[in-house]
Amino acid sequence: MSGIDATQIVLASRPDGRPTTDNFRLETTSLPAISPGQLLLRTDYLSLDPYMRGRMSGAKSYAEPTPVGGLMEGSGVATVLESKHPDFREGDVVLARTGWRTHAVSDAAGLRKLDDTLAPVTTALGVLGMPGFTAYSGMKMIGKPKQGDTVVVAAASGPVGSLVGQIAKRAGARSVGIAGGKEKCAFAKSMFGFDEVVDHKSADFAQQLAEVCPKGIDVYFENVGGAVWQAVLPLLNTYARVPVCGLISQYNSFPAGDSQALLAQTMHTVLARSLTLRGYINSEFAGELYPSFLGEIGGAVASGEIRYREDFIDGLENAPVGLIGLLEGNNFGKLIVRVNVR
Numbered sequence: 001m002s003g004i005d006a007t008q009i010v011l012a013s014r015p016d017g018r019p020t021t022d023n024f025r026l027e028t029t030s031l032p033a034i035s036p037g038q039l040l041l042r043t044d045y046l047s048l049d050p051y052m053r054g055r056m057s058g059a060k061s062y063a064e065p066t067p068v069g070g071l072m073e074g075s076g077v078a079t080v081l082e083s084k085h086p087d088f089r090e091g092d093v094v095l096a097r098t099g100w101r102t103h104a105v106s107d108a109a110g111l112r113k114l115d116d117t118l119a120p121v122t123t124a125l126g127v128l129g130m131p132g133f134t135a136y137s138g139m140k141m142i143g144k145p146k147q148g149d150t151v152v153v154a155a156a157s158g159p160v161g162s163l164v165g166q167i168a169k170r171a172g173a174r175s176v177g178i179a180g181g182k183e184k185c186a187f188a189k190s191m192f193g194f195d196e197v198v199d200h201k202s203a204d205f206a207q208q209l210a211e212v213c214p215k216g217i218d219v220y221f222e223n224v225g226g227a228v229w230q231a232v233l234p235l236l237n238t239y240a241r242v243p244v245c246g247l248i249s250q251y252n253s254f255p256a257g258d259s260q261a262l263l264a265q266t267m268h269t270v271l272a273r274s275l276t277l278r279g280y281i282n283s284e285f286a287g288e289l290y291p292s293f294l295g296e297i298g299g300a301v302a303s304g305e306i307r308y309r310e311d312f313i314d315g316l317e318n319a320p321v322g323l324i325g326l327l328e329g330n331n332f333g334k335l336i337v338r339v340n341v342r
């Protein structure tokens with residue numbers, strides 16, 4: 001035995017609609033001693049991400065569901081406590097698929113060493129990690145913003161939306177953000193340089209969005225679906241591009257309302273305006289684009305040209321409440337759990 005008792009969180013039951021803390025269970029497990037080729041990791045930071053809601057569901061999707069009783073999946077920043085692997089030493093800090101647990105034994109598959117002299121290590125979970133790459137690849141491969149375009153994105157204060165807005169500006173486009181509440185809207189405008197930010201919780205949201213997009217929308221980066229999509233649809237210009245990245249408003253439940261009418265309206269607009277709607281999972285583009293992403297966005301983060309916001313919660317035991325809140329907009333920036341650091 002390694003002598004380490006790891007605390008972990010497993011899926012206790014599948015949620016029906018909005019998850020509750022009863023859907024999660026905290027457990028303690030003794031880790032085995034590591035074998036040659038393995039490492040013992042201490043999870044310092046755990047990333048909480050919207051995709052985790054999908055894994056809690058039994059429905060068929062692009063990835064296998066987490067089995068009931070199985071460890072909640074997730075990526076973390078971890079410190080190597082012990083190494084029997086030639087490429088890693090005690091004290092190295094790595095990005096790893098730790099799952100929701102305080103310590104993990106790893107065979108080093110998929111580990112990436114992190115260098116905190118280049119950027120704070122937590123950026124590997126946000127702006128310089130999977131969410132940042134999602135924004136970068138979706139804009140590069142599908143959104144393709146040009147000088148003078150109007151680019152719209154929701155969840156504008158989060159890690160994907162905030163980078164989409166900044167990439168739009170770097171391309172010479174006008175960026176319009178959508179966020180929930182006055183504070184997030186004001187912050188997204190001042191911190192991420194959005195030309196306008198509209199509050200999707202205001203009663204006249206659709207009208208406000210139309211007013212700040214007087215020339216229509218050329219790129220709509222879809223993060224949320226539902227009522228936001230309904231407001232965006234009539235504003236899309238001919239040949240508009242729509243990277244379909246996420247539909248967070250639908251992760252807990254499909255919205256009520258006349259879905260047949262919305263589908264018919266969507267398909268009519270796709271045809272009449274020659275729209276390109278393209279769904280994607282970021283991993284599709286990783287082989288082709290990850291090095292250029294790390295070079296370009298890594299450099300811009302280091303120089304301060306690209307900005308980001310992180311939102312920390314303390315203690316692995318608070319991860320369930322964090323994820324539940326993320327799905328409802330309670331986070332303010334990239335949501336990260338401080339597991340073994342304070």
Ligand code: NDP
Nearest residue numbers: 050155158159160179180223245246247248249281282329
């Ligand atoms: P965020 O940190 O931005 O958190 C999610 C945000 O979504 C909330 O803070 C909230 O912001 C917003 N939101 C929640 N419910 C609603 C709603 N009903 N209407 C409008 N906005 C809502 O998340 P990420 O940046 O990590 O992810 C953004 C999107 O990108 C998600 O849909 C996610 O699933 C998707 N994604 C897709 C990937 C892919 O490979 N295709 C990979 C990574 C992420 P606010 O309070 O401002 O409304």
